[in-house]
Amino acid sequence: MIFQKYAAPKYFYPLAGKCLPWFAWLTVLSLSAGLYLGLFVAPPDYQQGETVRIMFIHVPAAWMSMFVYAMMAGAAAIGLVWKIRLTDTFITASAAVGASFTLIALLTGSLWGKPMWGTWWVWDARLTSELILLFLYLGFMSLRSAIDDPRRASRAGAILLLIGVINLPVIHYSVEWWNTLHQPASVARIDGPRIHSSILTPLLIMAVAFKLFYINVVLIRMRSNILEDEADSRWLQEQGA
């Protein structure tokens, strides 16, 4: 029941405000550690040389592009079943940052592909399915803004998100199902990661930093959404914005 209490904007708003500075500091700390280890400590790869450092941005961004989508789809399912308003606040707060992570994964992949594969882009399974993910995010955002009635917008958005979930396993398994230039997974493997710890450690720290960053953005945007919806509420006047 504690969840239901804090799912009410009146309680969630101040709670998010209290948590924000902590997440902000944790983000700064982990980002600094990840960048330091990735740029200064990690050795160049024996095949890829220094370009392997693009991985510390590319891979965490690609993981986040799928993680944020999964969170949004999960919240959409919860929202459809239990009709909790906060799920919708969360979903709209996540869309732009999810799309941004997808864009970063695509752009850095392109910058990495040019020196390694000799091309900025190929229409292979992994790259194409990740591009479709970007279109799913953009489609979701334009669908939401095209419908005026908030209830209908939320329902239509949730249905789009749930249909798009099909794309997530396609992205993940694309490197196994099809012949592709993109290398197969080397961290998320059943038999454990196949990367040396000097590279794996900064990679995982950057992944944590990106997750913390996402939490920051979502909390700020959720507070902003709540202010918009509840501008005339009594609790906001009593508590102060």
Add this chain to the structure above:
Amino acid sequence: MNWAEFFNMGGHAFNIWGSYLLAFVILGLNVWLPLRKYRAQQRKLRQQHETTS
């Protein structure tokens, strides 16, 4: 450590620094724009509350 060598990144400076720069500009906008909007909302609401109370 040699800084010129560090920035050169084995001849891949454009691709590597380009990746980091793009990522941080895009992520920076994701904080800056929502924060700016949020602060403006807060200011507006505080003014409203002052005039009504």
